[in-house]
Each structure stands twice: as structure tokens, then as C-alpha cells.
Amino acid sequence: MADHPLDPALIRRAAAMLATSERVAVLTGAGVSAESGVPTFRASDGLWEGHRIEDVATPQGYAKNPLLVWQFYNARRANVATVTPNPAHFALAVLEAHFGDRFTVITQNVDGLHQQAGAKNVLEVHGSLRRTRCPNCGDVADRGLETLSDKPECLKCGRAVRPDIVWFGETLPPDIWQKAQEAAEECDTLIVVGTSAVVYPAAGLIGVVKRRSQWGAKLAGDVIEVNLEPTDASAHADVGLYAPAGVVLPLVVEKFKELVADAK
Ligand code: BV8
Ligand code: ZN
Numbered sequence: 001m002a003d004h005p006l007d008p009a010l011i012r013r014a015a016a017m018l019a020t021s022e023r024v025a026v027l028t029g030a031g032v033s034a035e036s037g038v039p040t041f042r043a044s045d046g047l048w049e050g051h052r053i054e055d056v057a058t059p060q061g062y063a064k065n066p067l068l069v070w071q072f073y074n075a076r077r078a079n080v081a082t083v084t085p086n087p088a089h090f091a092l093a094v095l096e097a098h099f100g101d102r103f104t105v106i107t108q109n110v111d112g113l114h115q116q117a118g119a120k121n122v123l124e125v126h127g128s129l130r131r132t133r134c135p136n137c138g139d140v141a142d143r144g145l146e147t148l149s150d151k152p153e154c155l156k157c158g159r160a161v162r163p164d165i166v167w168f169g170e171t172l173p174p175d176i177w178q179k180a181q182e183a184a185e186e187c188d189t190l191i192v193v194g195t196s197a198v199v200y201p202a203a204g205l206i207g208v209v210k211r212r213s214q215w216g217a218k219l220a221g222d223v224i225e226v227n228l229e230p231t232d233a234s235a236h237a238d239v240g241l242y243a244p245a246g247v248v249l250p251l252v253v254e255k256f257k258e259l260v261a262d263a264k
Helices: 008-019 059-064 066-081 087-102 174-186 204-215 245-263
Strands: 024-028 103-107 122-124 127-133 140-142 162-165 189-193 222-227 239-242
Touching: 008 189, 008 222, 008 239, 008 245, 024 087, 024 174, 024 204, 059 066, 066 127, 066 162, 087 103, 087 189, 087 245, 103 174, 122 174, 174 204, 189 204, 204 222, 222 245
Parallel strands: 024 103, 024 189, 103 122, 189 222, 222 239
Antiparallel strands: 127 140, 127 162
16 A cells, blocks of 8 residues: 555655755656646656657657657647746755755756756756757757757758657767766665656666665665655655655655754
């Protein structure tokens, strides 16, 4: 039976884990942006806005029909242009303000809402809707969320550009992935928010926090899961808070601030 979603004792346990942590990492998925009005990937049963994943989120799909892929990504850019961060994003930014550079947000999301809520140390392991990448000259451009054509061109060389997004079957950006792994190896507590934990290697970071003591690094860290329901990651969770992230995270942060103030 999943823990009672808002049992004060569970909120307090999660807050106490954070209050006794030196370093904190967060792994977020589409669920942290759900209350902002960004559709999650899973809720559509693997169909994204009516498209099959292989048609719109793989290099093969892009090679076959770049127009369709750009229509898909332009629609998501247009959606994200209309939304704002929700209390979950802001609560995490408050935690980061407390921990400073000992706090890392590792996000699978491509919507930029963590940064919009004030988060600074954000690792976008699956890329960003805001950026395009040129397969010809390599230029990566921040195009904001302006409306792009369905065949956008490189600002440098004029050739066709692709979204700067990691598609299925593609490797994650090595430098960002390296930092994400380090954050998982170093953190005392990992908060896992709004992810079904089925997409690898991102989901593998949760096991890293729990298993690292086997190879003599640090002791295993604590894992706090925040989700509407149990997931593939729940077996690793030391405390599970099953209710909307926009409700749960502000409660955890409020209790955290109390505990930290009392400790002074
Ligand atoms: C790699 C960018 C290999 C796109 C994404 C067969 C063939 C090819 C590959 C594979 C294969 N089998 C396995 C793989 C590996 C594959 C993979 O893991 N597939 C899965 C589906 C089995 N991974 C890859 O391909 C990765 N690359 O492996 O490369 C390689 C290795 C070496 C050398 C060369 C190559 C690349 C994966 C990245 C794919 N790109 N995104 C885009 O976004 O446009 S991932 C995509 O899925 C989204 O980014 C999204 O983040 C992710 C879905 O995960 P979630 O974020 O968790 O979202 P989801 O909707 O699933 O869940 C939402 C959760 O929130 C739910 O649990 C829900 O309950 C909860 N929720 C909802 N509302 C709320 C809430 N929680 C709290 N509050 C709420 N209000
Ligand atoms: Zn170019």
C-alpha cells in the first residue's frame, strides 16, 4: 500500500533527510511540469500528441520525415511558451538557494521550467526545446521559444537544423551526463520527482545512489520519491510521497526550513 500521500510524519522524514544532507541531487521527469500544463510522455500511452515515438523522437524518424518532426517539436515549443513554472519548480529553487552549489537538478525535461523558476545548477540530460543543433556545422543555437518554420535553417551555415534534443537510441551529451553521474555518486539525498523511471540511462542514476556503497564510494544515499503513484523506482525509495509534486514539495521545503531554523 503506498504511503499515505500527505502523512505529516512522511513529510517530516523527507525534510529531516534533507536537513541532515551536505549534498542534494534531484532527478525530475515530465511529472514535475504536469501542473504547469505540459503534457507528460506516459499519460499519452507512448503516443505523444497523437504521434508514435519512433516517428517523432528518433533519428530514424527525423531522417524519414523532418517536416513531421519539426511540426511535433514546434507544437511542444508553442505549448511551453504559454506555461509557467509551478510550485514544485519553485520549491526546488528554494532548496537550491539554501544548498548553493551542493544542489544539482538533473532533469529529463526539455521545457526549461526549472531555470525559469530560478534554478541555476540544472543538467538537461535530454536537451532543450529552446535549442537547435546543426548537423552540418555543429552550431548549437538558443532560439528561445519563438515560432520556427517547419524547416528551420542554421543561423551560421544556412543548412537544415534539428532540435537539440536527445532522441531514443542517441547518447546523452557526455559532459552533462558525466556531471549527472557525479551528482548521483556524491549526493547524500536524491529526490526523484515526476518520473516513471523507465527511460535509461537517466533512470539508472537512482540505483547509483543506492548501490554505490558496494564499490566503496560513499555510503548509499537516501532516496525520496515524489509521484502520483509508485513507479519502477519505488523499490529504491526510502520515503515515498504519492501526491502532486506541486503540493508535496512546498510542504517538504516548509518543514525543511523549520528544521533548519530550529537547528541554528
Ligand atoms: C540510449 C527527449 C543508447 C525527447 C527523451 C531499444 C532501442 C533503442 C533504445 C532502447 C531500446 N530499449 C531501451 C533503450 C534505451 C532507451 C530507453 O530507455 N527506452 C525506454 C523507453 C525503454 N534510452 C535511450 O534511447 C537513450 N539513449 O540509450 O542510447 C546508446 C548508448 C551508447 C551509445 C550509443 C547509444 C536516450 C533516452 C532519451 C530519449 N529522449 N526525451 C523529447 O522529450 O522530445 S526521453 C522522454 O521520455 C522524455 O524526455 C521524458 O522525460 C521521458 C519519459 O520519462 P518521464 O519524464 O518519466 O515522463 P513520463 O510521462 O514517462 O512519466 C511522468 C511521471 O510523472 C509518471 O510517473 C506520473 O505518475 C508522474 N506525474 C504526473 N503528474 C504528476 C506526476 N508526479 C508528480 N506530480 C504530478 N503532478
Ligand atoms: Zn550550420
